[in-house]
Amino acid sequence: MRVARAGIDIGGAAVFPEHRILVTQPSDGVYKAFSAVCTHQGCAVTDVDGDVVKCPCHGSKFRLTDGSVAKGPAQRPLPERAVMVDGNTLIVS
Ligand code: FES
Numbered sequence: 001m002r003v004a005r006a007g008i009d010i011g012g013a014a015v016f017p018e019h020r021i022l023v024t025q026p027s028d029g030v031y032k033a034f035s036a037v038c039t040h041q042g043c044a045v046t047d048v049d050g051d052v053v054k055c056p057c058h059g060s061k062f063r064l065t066d067g068s069v070a071k072g073p074a075q076r077p078l079p080e081r082a083v084m085v086d087g088n089t090l091i092v093s
Helices: none
Strands: 002-004 013-016 021-027 030-035 047-049 052-054 061-063 069-071 083-086 089-092
Touching (some): 021 089, 030 089
Antiparallel strands (some): 021 030, 061 069, 083 089
16 A cells, blocks of 8 residues: 655654554654554554554553554554655555
């Protein structure tokens, strides 16, 4: 799938609910993509807050840099997805 790079700030992230993915830009021009499905009980993570994304269901937090758990109850990281830069868009597979 393709998503626009616009709106993904350096050090920030954007959630694309229609694709169930989270895309982050940990440093300038370096993008990472993760499943946006919480590894606790499958809710969609939605809220980017500082350097984490939060799950609204039970409060798990995941780090934007690597998808790892910053706060439970989730125990496992968000699975990483492959991402490639293609002009103004990103291709996530
Ligand atoms: S489903 Fe995300 S914290 Fe429970």
